[in-house]
Amino acid sequence: MIEPAPAALAGLRVVELAHERIAFAGKLLADMGACVIVVEPPRGAAGRWLPPFVNDEVDPERSLNWWHYNTSKLGVTLDIDDERGRDALRKLVATADFFIESEDPGRLAALSLAPGDLEEVKPDLITISMTPFGSSGPRCDEPATDLTILAGGGPAWMCGYDDHTLPPVRGGGNQGYHTGCHFAVMSGLTALLVRDATGVGQHIDVNMHAAANVTTEAGSYAWLVSGDTMQRQTGRHASSGATMESQIQCRDGRYANTGVPPRQPKEFAAVAGWVRALGLEEEFPEVFLLEMGGQREFIDLTMIGKDEEVTAIFGAGRDAMNLIASKLPAYEFFAQGQERGIPLGVIYSPEEVMSDPHFEDRGFPVVVDHEELGEVVYPGAPYKFGETPWRIQRRAPRLGEHNAVVLRDLGLDEREIADLAGTAPGTEPAAR
Template sequence: MADLRVVEISDQYTPIAGRVLAELGAEVIVVEPPTGSPHRRRPPFVDDEPGIGRSLRWWGGNSGKRSVTIDLDSTPGGDTLRRLIASADIVFAGGDLLAGGTLTYPDIAARHPQLIWVSITPFGIGSARADDPVTDLTVLAGGGPMWNCGYDDHSIPPMRGSGDQSANIGGMYGAIGALIALSHRDHTGVGQFVDVNVTAACNVTCEQTTYHWLVNQAVCVRQTGRHAFPTPSSPVQVRCADGSYATTGVLPRKPAEYARLVDWLNELGLTEELPETYFLELAASRDRPVDLAAIGEDDETTAILSAAREAVNLIASRLPAKEFFIQSQRRGFAAGAVLLPHEAFDDEHTVARGMHVPVEHPELARTVVYPGAPYVFSASPVPPITRAPLLGEHNSILDDIVR
C-alpha cells in the first residue's frame, strides 16, 4: 500500500484503523488540533510522567504515522483540511465532522469520486443514539461482549477485557471496510462511504451468543475460559504444580492419541494414582475415534472421556504450567499455559516470531521494544516500525499542500 495516502482525523475510534494501514505500508497522516489529540493525554505514561508525547496509548495506536496540526474550528483550518483530503485515497474520521457540516463526504466526493471515507462511530451515522455519551465499558456492555465474558460462578459480575477493546474492534472493522472499499475502487475506479457502527462490530465478536438467541431464543451462559453456550461445558483450566494455570483444550479422540496419553502417565509414574487408566487403554485399542457427541448417551464413551479429563488434569497438577504446555504440544495435544502479558511477550516463541522490535525514541534518548506486526506476508514485507509522531512533527506536509 506504499502508493496510498490515508488521512486520519484523530477521534475516539480511529487510531487502530490508521495503524493497521500504516503497518501495510500506507502513508498515514493523523490530523490533530493544535493542542494535540485527546489520546495523547491518556495514561499510562512513560515512567509514569504525564506529557504530550509520553502516552503509551498514543504510542500503541499511532506508531508509523505522521502528525499534522489543524485548527478545524477556523476557516483557514477547514480550507487546509479540504486540500489535505483532496490529496488522499482514504479518510478515517468520527461522526462530528460530518454532523457539523464543515466537511461532508458528498461534498468531497463530488470533486474526488475516488475518495474512500470511513466513518467510525459508536452507533453509526444517523442513529437515534448518535449523541449518547459512551465509554469502552458501555459499548462493550451494550454490544454484548461483556455478556459472554466471565466465570462459571454467576454471582461474580461479567467482565470486560482491558485495553480499550471496543476501540480496537471498531478500528479493526474500519480497516477492513477500507480494504474492501479499496478493492472495489481497484475494479470500478469509484470510492465510497463506509459507515462503521462500533456497537454492531462488537456484537459480531460475540460468537454464538447473539445468533443462539436470534435463532432459538436460547440464552448463552458465561463459562470460565470457555465459549459461552446455552448449556455448561466441562472446565478446561487446571492449576499446575507451580501455581500457574493451564488450559487443557479439546480432549483426545483418536486411538493413537489415547496411546500417547497412557505412555505419558507411565513416564510420570501416575498410572497407579489413576484407576481410570483402564478406560484410556480401552480407547487406545479401538479401531475408531471416540465420538464426542455420544457423551451422556453411551456409558463407555462417557467413561473414556471422563478418564481422559482426569488424566490430563492429574498430569497438569504435577508439572509447571509452561512445561505442561510444551510436553502437551510435543505429544500432539491441544493445550496452553495461561501467561501474564509480559510473560507472553517475552516467551521464546514470541521472540523467535520477530515480535520484539527495537524502536528509537531520540526525544527520550532511549530505545523501546515494540511488538511487531501481527502478520507476515510472503510477498509484501511489513515496513519497519517507527515511533508515534510528536505533535505537529510533519506540518511541512501542509506547507507543501498550501503551496
C-alpha cells in the same frame, strides 16, 4: 543501506482525524506502508494524554498509548474549529485516498467537512466514519465507551464466571475499538479495490455497537437459529447448558487452557504415554482405561453416560489431564502436551508473550528507535507477508512534527504554517 522491501499499501495516502477510537485503523494501514497523516488540534490529540506514560510522567510526548496506536504515521496540527485550519484540511484531503475519522455524529457536518463536502474537493475520495452507533439512526447520539459498547453489544454477556453473583466481564484492552477498526479497514480496502477498478470513491459508515454484536460467535447465532440464550462460564465458552471446566491451575499457580478433552483414540494413547513418562501410573491406576481408549478404533462420544466403558475412558482422560497439570508448571504442561499432540494453551499475561521462544523465533517483538530513549520493543506483525512485509516505519509522531514537510507540500508558506500551528506544542494540557 539496504532498500526496504516494497509495501502492500505503498502510495496510499490516508488523512486521519485523530481520535482514540479510530487510531488503530490508521495504524493497521500505516504499518503496511500507507502514508497516514494524523491530524491533531494544535494543543494535541486527547490520545496523547492517555496512560500509561514513560516513567509515569504525564506528558503529551510520553504516552505509551499514543506511541502504540500511532506508529508509522506522520503528524500535523490543524485547528479545524478555525476556518483557516479547515481550509488547510481540505487541501490535505484533496491529496488523499482515504479520510478516516471518529467524531461524534454531526460535528463534521457542522464544520462543512461531511463526506459530501469532502467529495467536492476530492471526487474519488474514500471516507470512513466510525462511531459507537453509526452516523445516523435511532441511537446515534448516545454517549458510549469501550465498556458500554461491549456491554450493550453482546460480548460482556458471554464472559465471566460460573458464579453468576459475579458480574459479566468486559475483556480488557479496548477490544470494542479494535473490532470496529478491523471492520473499518476491511471495508475501506474493499472500497479501494472498487476504486482501483472503477475510479469511484464512496463513504463508509462503521457502527461499533453493530461490530460487537456480530463478534459473539454462538451468542448471536444460537438466538437467531434456535432461540437459545448462552450463559457465561469460567474460562470457557458460554453455553445454553453447563459444560466441563477447561481452565486449570497448574503446579506453579498459573493457569492453562486444556482445550477440548481427549476424544480420539490417539489422544487417549498420547495421554496414557504422558502419564507413564511422568511416572504417575501408580498415582493414576486408571491409566489402563486410557490405554483401552487408545486401542479402540473409534470412540462414540454420544455414548458418554450410556456406555459404561466409554464413560469411564472419557472421565479418565479428563482426570489424567487435571492430575498432570497439578504436577507441572503451566508452561511445561503446555509444551509437553503439545509435543505429544494434545492441543493446550498456557495462559500468558501480555508481557510474558514477548519472551516466549516461539514468538521470539518468528521475530514478533520488534525494535523501534526513539531518539531520546533508544530502542523500544513493540508487539510486532499480526501477519507475515512474503513480499510486502508488515513494518513499523517509524515511531509515533511528536506533536506537529511533520507540519513543515506536509503543509509546505500543500503550497502553504512558512508564515501560514506557523500561523496554523497556533499554540506552541504541549504548552497546555488538552481538554479531555
